[in-house]
Amino acid sequence: xxxxxxxxxxxxxxxxxxxxxxxxxxxxxxxxxxxxxxxxxxxxxxxxxxxxxxxxxxxxxxxxxxxxxxxxxxxxxxxxxxxxxxxxxxxxxxxxxxxxxxxxxxxxxxxxxxxxxxxxxxxxxxxxxxxxxxxxxxxxxxxxxxxxxxxxxxxxxxxxxxxxxxxxxxxxxxxxxxxxxxxxxxxxxxxxxxxxxxxxxxxxxxxxxx
Numbered sequence: 001x002x003x004x005x006x007x008x009x010x011x012x013x014x015x016x017x018x019x020x021x022x023x024x025x026x027x028x029x030x031x032x033x034x035x036x037x038x039x040x041x042x043x044x045x046x047x048x049x050x051x052x053x054x055x056x057x058x059x060x061x062x063x064x065x066x067x068x069x070x071x072x073x074x075x076x077x078x079x080x081x082x083x084x085x086x087x088x089x090x091x092x093x094x095x096x097x098x099x100x101x102x103x104x105x106x107x108x109x110x111x112x113x114x115x116x117x118x119x120x121x122x123x124x125x126x127x128x129x130x131x132x133x134x135x136x137x138x139x140x141x142x143x144x145x146x147x148x149x150x151x152x153x154x155x156x157x158x159x160x161x162x163x164x165x166x167x168x169x170x171x172x173x174x175x176x177x178x179x180x181x182x183x184x185x186x187x188x189x190x191x192x193x194x195x196x197x198x199x200x201x202x203x204x205x206x207x208x209x210x
Contacts, residue, residue, distance in 0.1 A: 016067040071161040072102045072127065072135045072168065076204035080172055087195040095174065095198055101126060108137060119144045123155070133161045134170075140187075143176060147150070152187050157202055168200070168204040173197050 080095040089095075095121035096114040098121075105110075107126040115121040123141035131135050154177075159170030176196045179188040 001055040034187060042128045045112065069104045070129055070135070071103045071133050071165055072123065072129075075099065075101050075207040076168070077207060080174075080200055080202050081199060082200040083111075084199050085195075089195060089196070089198060093129065095200055100204070102135075107145070108139075118147065123153075125155070126201055130158075131160070134161070135159055135161075149179040151191075151193070153196075156191075159202060159204065166206045171199070172202045173199050 047142070074101065077097075079097045079102050081091075082089045082093040082095050083091045085091075092115070097111055098113040100108060100110040100112050106127055108127050110123050110125070112121040120142050123139045125137050125139035127135050127137040130202040135158070137155075137157040137159070139153075139157075141153040141155065143150040143153050154175050156173045157170055159168045161168045174196055175189075175198075176193040177189045178193050179185050
């Protein structure tokens with residue numbers, strides 16, 4: 001099963017600094033004239049920053065150079081295993097796997113290894129930090145079967161990054177909906193497709209350049 005969450009937006013800030021011009025001149029009869037050097041105004045400069053929306057921590061612009069990116073940012077190998085379902089799916093069953101990239105601007109993209117590309121294997125989401133190393137994600141995925149549109153699927157995740165920064169663990173809920181590709185109905189969430197909702201544990205392992 002694949003899932004995605006709606007996306008969020010991101011903003012950047014510019015901090016502009018200005019310096020004043022200082023000049024003075026004095027002269028005295030019989031004494032040398034002293035003229036202080038005139039300092040040219042410094043060029044305005046931009047400071048890279050990223051806006052992080054409120055997530056229990058308060059929304060604020062974070063200077064990209066002074067503060068590291070949130071712990072979740074990066075590329076991850078992920079795995080979804082079922083747990084605690086009452087729909088006949090046993091604990092430990094592999095629900096999905098793939099790669100996910102969490103971006104500093106609050107968006108995320110996942111490529112599913114458990115779905116055929118023709119059935120929709122790419123989903124996108126939006127995330128929010130809700131604790132020191134804990135993040136909430138909402139996906140929206142568009143599912144197809146035999147070339148026909150089935151409907152949207154949502155994946156809700158809440159994950160916590162390990163202090164090492166190299167792994168995360170959390171929970172997920174996947175819900176598939178049935179609808180039609182007709183004006184105004186493409187994203188209807190009125191009809192749930194069994195056996196969803198499917199719940200379980202998601203784990204992630206960071207991918208590095210080394």
